[in-house]
Structures are given as C-alpha cells and as structure tokens.
Amino acid sequence: MIDKLEKRLLYREEIKDKLMDAIISGMIKPGDRIVETRWAKDLGVSQSPIREALRELEMIGVVETIPYKGCIVCEISSEELIDGLKVRASLEVLAVEEIFEKMDFTFIEKMEEMMEGMRAAVKEDDMRSFSKLDTEFHLVMIEGAENKQLLRLWKQCSTHDFTHITAILTDRPMEELCERHQIILDELKSNNLKNKKQRTIEAIQHHFATLIKEVENKKNK
Amino acid sequence: MIDKLEKRLLYREEIKDKLMDAIISGMIKPGDRIVETRWAKDLGVSQSPIREALRELEMIGVVETIPYKGCIVCEISSEELIDGLKVRASLEVLAVEEIFEKMDFTFIEKMEEMMEGMRAAVKEDDMRSFSKLDTEFHLVMIEGAENKQLLRLWKQCSTHDFTHITAILTDRPMEELCERHQIILDELKSNNLKNKKQRTIEAIQHHFATLIKEVENKKNK
DNA sequence: CTTTTCCAGTTTATCGATCATGTACAGTTC
C-alpha cells in the first residue's frame, strides 16, 4: 500500500484555511478589516496569494471587498443567517428529490459513520469536530444526489453558515443537535416505501425550521 | 440629480467580462486551455489581474484550474446543464415563497419592463440582448425576495447557465421563449389571492421543466 | 466658522521578474 501523495503546496489554499480559521474562531470578527500587506508580512508570503485567497472568500460571501478600499469580514445579521438556512433547506430538499430519482442509497452508510462520529464528539464535548461532522453528514447526502451544480452551490452556503452559526448555537445541548440528525437518517432508512420521499423531505424541512426558530429566538433576546 | 460615478477601472473586472464574452460567443470552447501569460500579453496587462479574474470564473464553475497545470473552460454536458437548471428552479421557487412572505410586489413593474425589452429584442432578432433581458427578468424576481444569500447563489448559477444554454436553444423560436415569461408574470399579477402563490410556483416549475425537456431532447439527437 | 484644497501616509491594484512544476521528447539501458 502506497501512501497518498502529499498535498501539493499551494499557499493560497493554506491561506484560505488560515483566514477561515481566524474568522470561525473569532480571532477576526465581522466588521474587522483584513489588510493584505499585514497578513502577507505575518505569514511570511507575498501579497499575491493572500489576494487570491481573499477573492475566494469573497465569492463565498465571507468577506466583502471594496475596490481600492479594502476587505472586511462580512457583518452577518440573524436575518441573513436565516436567509442562508432557507436556501440550504431548499437545496437539501432538492437533493432528496434527486436521490429518490436515482434510487441509489449507498451513501447512507457514510451518513451513519458521520452520525457515530458526531456522537463521539458529543461524548468528548468537542464542539469543533462536532460541527465539522455535522457539515459532513449533510455533505454526504448532497453528494448522494450526484448533481454537480447542486454540490458546488451547497458547499458555498454551508461554508458560509458554518462560519457564523457555530457561535450562535453554543447554548444548545450538543446531544440534542446531534440526535436531530438521526431523525433524517431514520426516514432515509425506513421501509415505508410509499411516503419515504415525502417524509424525508419533511424531516429536512423540519430540521432547518428548528434551526431557524432558534436563530430567531436568539435574535429577539 | 447627480450622475452615478463612472465605473471604476478594475482590470480584473474587465478581464472577467472579456473572458466570459469569449466563452459565450464560442471564441474559446469547452476543453480549451486559457493560458494566463498569453492572455496577459494579448490584453496588454500583467498576469495578476488575469489570475484574479480566472479565480472568480473558477468559483462560478465556468472554468477549472488544476494547480501547476492550467486552466480550461469547463466541458459541460447536457446532464450538468440540466442539473444547473434544477438548482435554479429550486432557488426561484424559494424566491416566490419569500415574496409571498413579504407581500411586497413592487418589483413586478420592473419585470414588465424586461418583458417589453424582450419583445423588442425578438422584433429585432437580437438573441444576445434577449438572453440578457431573460436573465434580468428572473433576476428582478430574485431581488424581490430580498434574500441576500439567495441572490448571491442565484447569480452564480444563472451566469453559469447563461454561458452554456444560449447555444442550445438557438433553434427555438425566440418569440416562444419570450412569451413563456408572460405566463409567470400573469400569475404574479393575478387577483386570485387564494392560489396565487401555489400557481406562481407551478408556473416557475413548468418554465424550467420545459427548458429541461428541451435540453434533454437536444441531447438525444 | 464652514468649506475647499492639498499633502502625507496607508493600502490596494498592477507590474515585471523569478521560482517551481508538469510535459514532451531525445537519449540510454536492458
């Protein structure tokens, strides 16, 4: 068995991850400026790869660039977060429709693995890896839809959500967040062939409706 | 009344448009290589703005970049085009739902303008400006939903469709393509308050289902 | 006192040059 090739060194990719980490961890906050030259100096690289990384984050909607003025981390309101969740819900519903078109459910196995992973993360009280597995769980389902465009767009909005939602839901018991995914999985695995698709769609819609409600409650406090 | 500021000179933006034009017009075709240095020389600029423009096209999914190898225009199959149309349909349905949530229909006026514009383009047999107005028609509706995330994603997939679908539908009478939009508009303007939302959604779904069928037919020939 | 103009400082946008990587092809070995 041969080891995989080591990941090629691409500064812009590493930088993108570093910037994302900085944003997710709260090291740089919404509204903060990202000065290309400073990051270049701090990371010991030149301005170019920083700019390219920023261009990608801009496309995802995590930062905003104003020509000749600068780049700031997007201020995201609860409304916008909710907007994003609505979009994601639509995309995931489409995914379910595609899945029931193709009738290939082999991906469910992977979803179960993620489920186990999430439970492990809950046990260890590791919010960070829980969030990652949460995203992966949904990702696997989207991949199951085998719709390239859907996958591309979904990735963008999940990244986007991910950077902002983690902070909001910290007060929820992680165990509850975790078990909500089992509900979706149960529908996908059920033997009730007649309403399976519709029930799965409803499970997804409910999943997101709950999240949206929680964000709304948070907003009103 | 003050005139708007003149569009700022940003090479990367101009270059992005130029590349898109080249792709849409068929000057460069799917599978073709885009060599940064050659375009830089041809346009009389340096490599940097070309790279940044390419990075954006990559995010939209119009080109694909392989590190250290190069950038090619995405080969897009009928299947992928259909995938994209399904996604767009989902997003536009969400838009309608949002619109009926907010109950603000002022944007319809703008849609009617686009409709007129399309009819004018049909008269002059100007496919290019017809396509642009077609996109704008849908855009106005999406904007009416006032969902920032939805708008961001929709723009990406419409740009994507636009670059590929124009060529496919050239055999359809433009007049027919045009009048299909009136159907959506009619539902939005109808006074049947009870089923208005549902009927509008169905009109959108039908709109895209028709497009998808046409692409499928084309594929099988 | 308010408005305008100008200037220095900061940062972005672009440039020209260099470094790193992948490709193709010629030469070598078996």
Added chain:
DNA sequence: GAACTGTACATGATCGATAAACTGGAAAAG
C-alpha cells in the same frame, strides 16, 4: 523496441517593487 532517465521548455505560482487610489487632517479660502 519497451521502459526508464534526463533535460529543455512552456506555463503556473509566487515574489518584490511600483503605480493608483483612498483617508484623514492641516492649511487656505470664503
């Protein structure tokens, strides 16, 4: 002649430097 090796070359990735644009505030004008 098939498989391997080495080497030039094309091109992408990154660098360091420069040009262009914005910012804030001081000085000048009204």
